[in-house]
Amino acid sequence: MGAGPAGIYAADLLDKSDADVEIDLFERMPAPFGLIRYGVAPDHPRIKGIVTALHKVLDKPNIRLLGNVDYGTDIKLDELREFYDAVVFATGAMADRGLDLPGIDLDGSHGAADFVSWYDGHPDVPRTWPLTATSVAVLGVGNVALDVARVLAKTADELLSTDIPANVYAGLQASPVTDVHVFGRRGPAQAKFTPLELRELDHSPNVEVLVDPADMEFDAASVAQLRASKQVEMVVKTLQEWAIRDPGSRPRRLHLHFFHSPAEILGQDGRVRGLRTERTEYAGDGSVRGTGEFHDWDVQAVYRAVGYLSSHLPEVPFDHVAGVIPNEAGRVLDLDENQVPGVYVTGWIKRGPVGLIGHTKGDAAETVASLLTDADTLAAPKHAAPDAIVDFLASRGIPFTTWDGWGRLDAHEQALGEPHGRARIKVVERAEMVRVSRG
Template identity: 85%
Template sequence: MGAGPAGIYAADLLDKSDAEVSVDLFERMPAPFGLIRYGVAPDHPRIKGIVTALHKVLDKPGIRLLGNIDYGTDVKLDDLREFYDAVVFATGATSDRALEIPGVDLPGSFGAADFVSWYDGHPDVPRSWPLEATSVAVLGVGNVALDVARILAKTADELLTTDIPPNVYAGLKASPVTDVHVFGRRGPAQAKFTPLELRELDHSPNVEVIVDPEDIEFDEASVAVLRSSKQADMVVKTLQEWAIRDQGDRPKRLHLHFFHSPAEVLGADRVTGLRTERTELTGDGNVRGTGEFHDWDVQAVYRAVGYLSSPLAEIPFDHASGTVPNAGGRVLDIDDDQVPGVYVTGWIKRGPVGLIGHTKGDAAETVANLLADADSLERPKHDDPDAILGFLADRGVPFTTWEGWGLLDAHERSLGEPQGRERVKVVEREEMLRVSRSS
């Protein structure tokens, strides 16, 4: 279940194994690729290039895509058991992790996941976004926080070379934002973004990246991190360079703040500011509050403090970690006993950490355990691979296929061609279905 990178990697490994196997990839969206299509910022063609490799996997004759199928609504676990020896859940993490501070629910306070879904043209979110603020706060120092900050700060015209839909372009074009403030609770050495993501902030001719020299501070543990991690060292060197350079005159400003812990979102009826508490390092890489507070004049707050997976019908779920309890991908019930024939991989297995490539390791472990269990798996009632298609048709599920994705892909490319763009993404689910099922 899930045709994003995690699910496709698992399908590929199963297909490459010595076992006689056929794989059906169920996907809730009408189109495949999951996080790549609906979670990666549109101005990241390098990451979107991963689609090329995933495309080759889905082209394999032993792997079949069945899209626009919602697990728990269109099919349930007992249904799947009738057609398959095993079910692997690779449903990812698409919700925002909660941030428990006063005022967080005020209008103008947004979850990063919702904003990402909007600018990536997800069919299940509203077509408009309230871009009314001139000054915006982004909470978090991971790659998602940088994506959100960069999309907010860039001009809409800079994104016209990407696949953004017309409604997203129109919304960003009308945005009055001039200043974006990114806040991290700890110091530069503890930032979670990657060097490439960070440097991309400075590539826009319209965005001035500003770092306060007072925020460049390290303790013993921070120095140890820099010595042991080339990535952290590269991040810090870039931040140090920005902190000492003269400020330019680009029309928009993106401020990176460290040692500021969000304490309260201010406002009565909507967001009118953000209160942060200044923190200080404690010697071990952690921080403590100093009791010194600062109020920032912002009219919107975006929370990028982590993603969270959603519970799955009939599947055990650990709400604290946001994962399905498992041992090496084998799903465990409340008594820590293995649930026969049910497995997990990707973020639903280990939580939303690491880069896309890390899901390969997850998939390898899960698939190895699934294959080790093969002889003990209960055989399905139906052994005809096409029986599931009749079942879905009888249920009235308008599912899409790999061939249908080819039609949608060609259609999106045709929309982009007159503008010199690779594609223009179709947003409406009904339109995606119409094109995908037009043959």
């Protein structure tokens, strides 16, 4: 269940095994590729290039895509078991992790995941976004925080060469933003973004990236992190270079702040009117503590990018604290920690939303190994014929999409972009996606 990278990697490994296997990839969206299509910023062609490798997997004859099928609504676990020896859940994480902060519910306080879904043209979110702030705060120092900050800070015309839909372009074009502030509560050596993501901030001719030299502090633990990780060293080196250079004259500014812990979102008349942060300092072990020194920032919107969270699936055990399906090496466990026969999990819903896309390959390998080890003990399905599930979906009137249908939608989106010199323009409305896919 899930045709994003995690599900596709698992299907590929199963197909490459010695097992005689037929694989159906169910996907809630009418199109495949999961967070590659709906979770990656549109100006990331290198990351989106992963689609090429995933495309080759879905081209395989033993792997079938069944899109626009919503698990829990269109089909349930007991019903899936009637058609398959095993079910692997790879539904990822698309919701925002909560943040216990005064003022978090004010109008103008947003989750990063919701904003990402909007600018990526997710069909199940509203077509408009309230881009009315001139100064914006982004909480978090991971890659998603940088994506959000970069999209907010760039001009709409800079993104016009990407696949953004017309409604996203219009929304960004009307944005009055001049300043975007990104806040991390710890130091630069503890930032979670990757060097490539960081350097991309400075590529825009319209966005000046600013770093306060006073934030370039390091204790012994931070120095040890620098020496132990080439990636951390590259991130810090870039930040240090930006901190000592003279400010330029680009019309928009993106500020990176460290040692600032969010204390309260300030409001007036129910809307965001500022952000209060507490200055932090190293505690001697790489962690930080508050200093009691507070600063109020004049912002009119706050975006929290503090992590994604997986959603509970019907009929499947779920750890609501960790936000994962309980498992042992990919084998799903019930509340008594007993294995649920024939049910497996992989990807972010297995281990939590950490790491890059490539890390899901390791998850998939472990899960597939467990499934193959259990193969002889799995109960045979009641309806094993390949067309049985297709007939079942059709009997319920579910307008499912297929891999051939994606080919039609893919060609349609490219044709929409061609007159404008763009690689594609993404179709947003679900009904239109289904109509084009089903021909």
